[in-house]
Amino acid sequence: MNSSRSEATLVDALRLTTFKVEGMRLVKRLALIIRDGMIETVFYSVAPPNESAEQVIRWLKQNLV
DSSP: OOHHHHHHHHHHHTTOOEEEETTEEEEOOOEEEEETTEEEEEEOSOOSHHHHHHHHHHHHHHHOO
16 A cells, blocks of 8 residues: 555545645644544644643543543
8 A cells, every 4th residue: 555645545534734845745733632543632733832742631631531
């Protein structure tokens, strides 16, 4: 399987924001919380990047058992 094709399919299906740099299609920073194969929460845009991990951890502590 062509990994770039499957990755593009996921990006397109989720309508993720992308940008191009030197011919590469890149996904803007985000964090997904996925449970049982379903997207439960999306953190977007991840800014400032040095605080995003704390935001995700705080959400996990408040919402997951």
